[in-house]
Amino acid sequence: MKKTILTVDDSRTMREMLKATLLGAGYEVMQAEDGVHGLEVLEGAMPDVILTDINMPRMDGFGFIEGVRRDSRYRSVPILVLTTEGEPEKKDRARRAGATGWIVKPFDPEKLINAIRRLAA
Amino acid sequence: MDTMAAIKQTFFQECEEQLVELESGLLALEDGTSEPDTINAVFRAVHSIKGGAGAFGLEQLVRFAHAFETALDLVRGGKLTATRAILKTMLSAADVLADLVRITREDGVADDAEITRMVQQLEAISHGGAAAAGSQPADAEPADDLDFVPIQISLADLIGAGPSGTRSFKIRFEPKTGFYARANEPLVMLREISRLGAMRVTCDQTRLPSLTELDPEGAYLAWEIHLDTESDESALRDIFEFVEFDCDISIEEKQVEADFDTDAFAQLMSLASGQTPPMAQPLEPRTEQIAAEIASRNESETANRKSDANKGFNQAGATIRVDLERVERLIDLVGELVINQAMLSQRVAEARIARSSALAMGLDELEQLSREIQDSVMAIRAQPVKPIFQRMSRVVREAADMTGKSVTLHCDGDSTEVDKTVIERLTDPLTHMIRNAIDHGIEKPEVRLAAGKPESGHIRLAAMHRSGRVVIEVSDDGGGINRERVRSAAIAKGLIEPEAQLSDEEIDNLIFLPGFSTAATVTDMSGRGVGMDVVKRSIQALGGRISIASTPGRGSTFVMSLPLTLAVLDGMIVSVADETLIVPLTAIVETLKPSTGDIYHMGGDSRVIRIRDTFVPLIDIGHVLGYRNKLADPQNCVVVLIDLEGHARRALLVDTIQGQRQVVIKSLEANYRRVDGIAAATILGDGRVALILDVDAVVENANGKAASSASESLDLDHDTHARAPQRAHDFATELEPEPVE
Amino acid sequence: MSTKMRKPEVLKLAENLDITEATPLIGELLKHRGADIKIDASSVKKMGGQCLQALLCASATWTLDGTHIEIITPSDDFLQCVEAYGLHLSHFSSQEPAL
Incomplete structure (x- = not known):
């Protein structure tokens, strides 16, 4: 069965890049445009890995991660943070919110797929 | 790689949206908004551009966006107060960013010096903020600069x-x-x-x-x-x-x-190294209980979210993004459909089938439907004028800076929708009109104060729909047109006779004449070699009209009336030397049957016709376009009186008038090549190809011919130029029953 | 907590033994405390660290209790997991006191 990845990013460019990369690697892709949308899309779905941006309108990545982790159904879903921001305090905040990992944008497709592959294994 | 190219396309589209977001956000901040959403949106706009630029390795863009983002982040985090001066710098930075995006999109190379200068200004802001907040050392930032672009190592x-x-x-x-x-x-x-x-x-x-x-x-x-x-x-x-x-x-x-x-x-x-010894204390021992509690409490919230989710999906479904090429293909196809339907109707008419027959009635319904489809399809390509209006705020800023004047811009009706192709061609005329208004209209602050006006000049941009057209107004509260100076300039340039008696409106309209410029000294802006005649010509090229109203001491208003789309045109079908031509209806004032006594030969091939009390140059279309060598005999012809830019008039001589109808425009340039005097082509109901006349170009051609053959006709030419406007204006008001102001 | 000994009871493991399975698994195991038990690992596809430690803990507890515990019909995935964790199937069985 194909693994499903949920990506949450407000940038259409990023969404398209992620989609192209993930589809190319044989994953099913679900996409959302911000944290609120992400939680909506998550309803009734069970992605194998979640990729999320931090800086988004309505609900940012921290809020989204906390929201996902609050829901017992999604406690074991790995969440990778994908963001341009690399400051340690932001990393730490995402980690405390419940993020599994961190990938700095612009992402190296190969590295991203490697990370997803091992998390979705 | 195709996908990457497509995504890059998306990126640049998104950049445009972010830039609009950025500018309107900064302007809102300048207006004193303290909404956190505004600064967040502004930050996100730049952040998003940076992210995408990084993905495509657009380093210059990344570098600039990063410096910008750093400054914005300080404002966002409350470490820096966005003073007027800072916002001004940020608005300039937004302009530079917009330029940089555009240059990058066109694969150009930006002026590094300018970028660096702006980056330094932004860094100065950031350092000021960081220093004031007493947080991290100010000069730690640049060192990090290159750090965030990861080296791609697998x-x-x-x-x-x-x-x-x-x-x-x-x-x-x-x-x-x-x-x-x-x-x-x-x-x-x-x-x-x-x-x-x-x-x-x-x-x-x-x-x-x-x-x-x-x-x-x-x-x-x-x-x-x-x-x-x-x-x-x-x-x-x-x-x-x-x-x-x-x-x-x-x-x-x-x-x-x-x-x-x-x-x-x-x-x-x-x-x-102080590693935790074995038997480490279990951290967060009660996580599970708390989590369970929250989870149960969340059950109800989850249910709520579910209903919200449906709502969210509905909203998401409200718009879709479609490749412009597909829309254009659709518009093209619908154009074909309309032509085809017209052809079918004509065949049925030729077959003498009763109008009341089921077939004819069915065809009527088809025609109705085709029109509706056409309108709906055109609406797909319609876009609000907002982005272009927003671009004007930059023009205002730059022009104000350059002239040392203080000017504010106010926009009304920016949600008014116009066909994308029309919008694209509005930038240049609008830019020029606004520059003109600031350069020549708005007075210097001290002059304004002395005249009892607010120190800051005011420019208003307004868009509205009016009887199937779009009307765009550019008004200023400046000094209005200096008629004395316009008049003397026109005389000095030989555009009017010194003794010509002109009404105020006629004088105002002189500024649309080719080669007219009132600027006493060539300023930075007016030195660009674009006059109001060019503005008028580009508006006319869009099938639009432009007029001006001015009150001394109170300001001027330019009014442009434009078609909603460039895909269809209302035209008059005429025959000239067995050819079928279309004259755009917007240009036509009236048609008349000339009597021999009204035609005067001016020497060479030039003739004029007297229409009531005015002499109007007569243009033999067949002759100008080279359909025939001999001049046509006016007695066997019909005269179509047309209104040119600058309200000058010409009488076009055609053989017969076949009728009026809406035609679908087919570009000649795209399908064949550019032909002088011809704007485009169309296909008529009977399948014939008809050329759409470019009225101004035809007149220009005729002028060339007349100038070489008879110099005296030029004088008369100018005379009619000067005399025509009053009547043209009357007609214009007849056409547009609602007064413009 | 019944003491219906004699016949070893069978506990079937879930497919995906992730963090959310740890609590129920321990609950199930505790229900069988004091009885001989066979753990059916035939449908296991994934086993996370926390279910792993629960199973390891059970085998130690059963050994101390003097009752019997063992894995039966392990799936390939289960065996691979066990190996990857650096363990053997015997780690999941109660150790008979050496005589």
Whole structure:
């Protein structure tokens, strides 16, 4: 069965890049445009890995991660943070919110797929 | 790679949207908004551009966006107050960013000096903010600058790049509770390590309590791994990069030569470095209970979210993004459909089928439907004028800076929708009109104050729909047109006779004449060689009209009336020397049958016709377009009186008038090549191709011919120029029953 | 907590033994405390660290209790997991006191 990845990013460019990369690697892709949308899309779905941006309108990545982790159904879903921001305090905040990992944008497709592959294994 | 090119296209589209967002946000901040949403949106806009630019390796863009973002982040975080001066710099930075995006899109190279200057200004702002906040040292920032563009190294590269020869590592890996809480799994780590080489794993169970004491989500196991690998330590560290705070890791390289107990050494090392001893206190012992509590409390929230989700999906479905090419193809096809339907109707008419027959009635319905489809399809390409209006705020800023005047811009009706193709061609005329208004209309602050006006000049841009057309107004509260100066300039340039009696409106309209410029000194802006005649010509090229109303001391208003779309045109079908031509209806004032007595020969091929009390140059279309060598006999012809830019008039001589109808415009340039005097082509109901006349070009051609053959006709030409406007204006008001102001 | 000994009871493991399975698994195991038990690992596809430690803990507890515990019909995935964790199937069985 194909693994499903949920990506949450407000940038259409990023969404398209992620989609192209993930589809190319044989994953099913679900996409959302911000944290609120992400939680909506998550309803009734069970992605194998979640990729999320931090800086988004309505609900940012921290809020989204906390929201996902609050829901017992999604406690074991790995969440990778994908963001341009690399400051340690932001990393730490995402980690405390419940993020599994961190990938700095612009992402190296190969590295991203490697990370997803091992998390979705 | 095709996908990448498409995504890059998306990126630039998104940039445009972000730039609009950025500018309107900054302007809102300038207006004193303190909404946190505004600064967040502004920050996000730049942040998003940076992110995308990074993905495409657009370094200049990344560098600039980063400097900008850093400054915005300080404002966002409350470490920096956005003063007027700072906002002004940021608006300029937004302009530079817009330029940079455009240049990058066109694969150009931006002026690095300008970018660097702006980056320095932004950094100065950031440093000021950082220093004021007393946070991190100000000069720490630039050093980080290049840091965030990751060097793209794949794992394979790392392995390949490592020093050759096998190395042995001993790794101890001990997850903490948080490791599992964040959905990490030891197996993931172990598998990754195994990819680096040959490994032996042992599981350390010594800390396991009895089952009754076991915290289901606690962390009690540890692993020891012996790895023989060709990779170096950094490859190992990479695996644990995400989880360094959530587990204890020790990595020791076993020195093959050194013959001492490395395990003991490792233990010593870990003790020395203050590593958590075995039997670590379980962190967050009650996580599970709290989580369960929250989870149960969330059940109801989840239910709520579910209904919200549906709403969200509906909203998301409200718009879709379609490739413009597809829309254009659709518009084209619908154009074909309309033509086809017209042809069918004509065939039915020719077959003498009764209008009341079911067939004819069905055709009527088809015509109705085709029209509706056409309108709906046109609406797809319609876009609000907002982006272009917003672009004008930059024009205002720059022009105000350049002239040392203070000017504010106010926009009304920016949600008014116009066909995309029309919008695209509005930028230049609008830019020029606004520059003109600031350069020549708005007075210097001291002059304004002396005249009892507010120090700051005011420009208003307004768009509205009016009887199937779009009306755009540009008004200023400046000094109005200096009629004395316009008049004397026109005389000096030989555009009017010194003794010509002109009404105020006629004088105002002189500024649309080619070659007219009132600027006493060539300023930075008016030195660009674009006059109002060019503006008028480009508006006319869009099938639009432009007029001006001015009150001395109170300001001027330019009114442009434009078609909603460039895809269809209302035209008059005429025959000239057995050819079928279309004259755009917007240009036509009236048609009349000339009597021989009204025609005067001016020498050479030029003739004029007297229409009531005015002499109007007569243009023989067939002759100008080269359909026939001899001039047509006006007695066998019809005169179509047309209104040119600048309200000058010409009488076009055609053989017969066939009728009026809406035609679908087919570009000649796209399908054939540009033809002088012809704007485009169309296909008529009977399948014939008809050319759409470019009225201004035809007149220009005729002028050329007349000038070479009879110089005296020029004088008269100018005379009619000067006399015509009053009547033209009357007609214009007849056409547009609602007064413009 | 019944003491219907004699016949070893069978506990079937879930497919995906992730963090959310740890609590129910321990609950199930505790229900069988004091009885001989066979753990059916035939449908296991994934086993996370926390279910792993629960099973390891059970085998230690059963050994101390003097009751019997063992894995039956392990799936390939289960065996692979066990190996990757650096363990053997015997780690999941109660150790008979050496005589």
